[in-house]
Amino acid sequence: MVNIKNLSLTLPNLKTEKSIIKNINFYAKAGEIIILAGKSGSGKTTTLRCIAGLENNFNGSISINNQEIKALKSEESSKLTVMVFQGLNLFPHLTALENCIKPLIITNKFKLEEAKTIAINVLKKLDMEEFVNEHPSKLSGGQQQRIAITRALCLNPKVILLDEPTSALDPQNSLKLKLILKKISQTGITIIISSQDMNFLNIIEADRVYFMKNGEITQTFEQSNKEESDKNRNILSFLKPHLFD
C-alpha cells in the first residue's frame, strides 16, 4: 500500500524558491494501476522521483507498506519501489541479461547462477529471452523498454514507477506494454504511471487517475464501474477536457 500525504517540494531557483509540487495526497493499493496525468511541467515526474527516493528535500510523508521512504537507504528502498525512467537509463556497457542480473547480485546479494535464473525467467515472460546477450544500443526502443521493466521486476519490488513509458513507443508497442503492465499488476505489484499520452491512456485500464496541474492534483477519477470495457471510456471522457483545454 502506497500512502502519500501532504507531499510538497520546493527547489531553489535562480533568485527565488520555486514550488514544484504542492500538497499532493493520494494512495494506491497492492495490484492497482494508478495514473498521474497532466501536461508537461505539471509535477508528475517530480512526484515519481520523490516516491523513488531521488528527491529527499520534500515535505510530507511517502510510505510504502508503512515504511517511510525518506528514512530508507537506496538498498532498502529498492526492495519496495523501482523506477523505470522516461529515458530508460539502461547501462550501455552491460548486455540485456547483465543489466538485469547486476542489481540482483549487488543489491540482493544473489549468486550469479541464481540471479541468471531469475532474470531469464522474467525475460521469458516478456518475450525477451532471444536478446539476452545484446547490448542496449543494439535493441529497438520497445525492446529497451521491456529490458528496463524486466530489470525493475527482477528486484521484485512492491511498486513500479513508470515515467512517460510510451514516449518512445509506437501504438503496437504501447499495446504490448499495456498487456505487460496488466499482467504485472495481477501479481500484486502496484504500478504508478506518469503519462500525457492520450493513446496510451485510452487503452490502459487504470484503477484511478489523478490529474495534475501546476504541481497540484486538481481532479481525481476513481473507477466505480468494474466492467473492464467501460473503464477506458470513463478515463478518456474524464481526461479529454483537461488535456485538451
Next chain:
Amino acid sequence: MLNFLFLNIKLITLGTFNTLSLWLAASLISLLAGSLLGVFRCSQLKFKIIKTILNFTTFILRGIPYYVQLLIAYFVLPDLLGINISATTAAIYSLGLCSASYMSQIVKSGINSIPIGQWEAAKTLGFSTIQTLRHIIFPQFLKNALPAICGELDQLLKSTSIIASIGVLELTKAGMNIISRNMNPIPVYISIALIYLTLSTLLSLTSNFLEKRTTTW
C-alpha cells in the same frame, strides 16, 4: 651512428631503463592520486570542504611549472622539513603529483560526462555510491577517458627528460654524459630523440589496443 651506439650502448640502455622505471613509478602515483582527486572533485559527490581543499591543491599543482616543482621538491622541501630526499625520490613524487593534478581533471570531467540518469538508475536499483562508481560509472568512464589518460601518460614519459636537471641518470642525462666525453652532440641527441619516439609509439599502440578492447558496446 651505429658505431657511436655500439660504444655507448651500456650507458644508453641504463638511461632508458631508468627513464622507464621513473615513468612507471610516477605513472602509478599519477593514476592513483589523480583518480582519487578526480572522484572526490566530481559533481555527483557532495563533500564541500574536501572538494575545496582538493580544488586548491590541483590549482597549485597545475599552476606551477613542473620544472619549478622539481626544484622545490629537491632543494627547498628537504631544508624546510628537515628531511633527506634523494634526487630520484624527489623526481618521482614531484612528477607523479604534477601529473596527478592533470589526471584528476581528466577523471573529474570523464565522470561528469556520464549522464546523471545512470547514477539515478543505479540508486533506484539499490546501488550505493561506491557500487555505482565501481560497476556503472567506471566502465563507461574508462571507455570515454582512455585516450586522454594515455595521452597524459605519454606526456609524463616525455617530461622525465627534465629530471636530468637535478642529476638523475635517465635517458637525457645519459646522453649529456656521453656528449661531455666525446663532444659530438648530433648522433647523441638524434639517438635519444629516436628512443623517446619509439617509447612514445609503443605507448600509443598500447593505447589503441586498449581502446579497441574497451569499445565492445
